[in-house]
Amino acid sequence: MYRTIQHQMSIDDYLPPYEGELVQENRWVRLAQAIDWDAIEQEYSGHFAAGGKVAIPARMAFGVLVIRAACRTTDSETVEIVRESPYLQYFLGFDSFTYDVPFSSRSMERFRTRISPARVREAVALLRGFETNKGNKK
Numbered sequence: 381m382y383r384t385i386q387h388q389m390s391i392d393d394y395l396p397p398y399e400g401e402l403v404q405e406n407r408w409v410r411l412a413q414a415i416d417w418d419a420i421e422q423e424y425s426g427h428f429a430a431g432g433k434v435a436i437p438a439r440m441a442f443g444v445l446v447i448r449a450a451c452r453t454t455d456s457e458t459v460e461i462v463r464e465s466p467y468l469q470y471f472l473g474f475d476s477f478t479y480d481v482p483f484s485s486r487s488m489e490r491f492r493t494r495i496s497p498a499r500v501r502e503a504v505a506l507l508r509g510f511e512t513n514k515g516n517k518k
Contacts, residue, residue, distance in 0.1 A: 402466060402467060402470055406467050407507055407510040407511055408467040408468060408470065408471040408507075409467065409470060409471070410510050411446075411471060411503065411506060411507050411510060412470060412471045414506055415503060415506075417438070417439050417473075420438050420439065420442045420499070421437075421438040421439070423438075423495075423496070423499075424438035424441060424442065424494060424495065425438065427494040436482060436483050436487065436491075437473060439472060439473040440472045440473060440482070440483060441483075441491040441494065441495060442491075442495050442499070442500070442503075443471050443472040443473070444458060444459075444462065444472060444483065444488060444491065445488065445491055445492060445495055445500045446471075446500055446503040446504060446507070447461070447462065447468055447471070447472075448488065449500050449501070449504045450504045450507050450508075454485070455485035455486075455488040455489070456485040458485070458488065459481060459483070459484060459485050459488075462481055463479055463481055469481075
């Protein structure tokens with residue numbers, strides 16, 4: 381039996397399943413905890429001069445490349461899925477969920493010139509390990 385929905389639910393009526401809290405066992409939360417962000421920051425910051433425009437933080441630049449590689453998406457698709465996911469935003473170091481991201485798909489090309497593809501592959505491999513061992517914690 382099928383019952384027709386009488387009306388489309390409003391976005392205001394939707395309750396997120398995580399009730400405002402992220403699940404610690406989520407693969408992106410676990411990966412964020414496993415990465416040595418200080419080492420990433422140190423490598424990344426070496427690419428910039430003392431003056432000029434303030435750069436996107438290393439965690440965001442590195443993280444968005446990890447997301448792109450793990451999800452096998454284009455630069456534009458990656459920006460869109462970051463907009464949609466509180467878990468990905470947490471992974472990138474956002475303080476809270478927002479639709480506005482401080483980088484564009486065009487920014488990602490610059491990130492790739494400053495971040496080692498080998499480092500990205502290592503992080504994706506670590507993520508895959510979390511996917512394989514879903515029930516196991518660190």
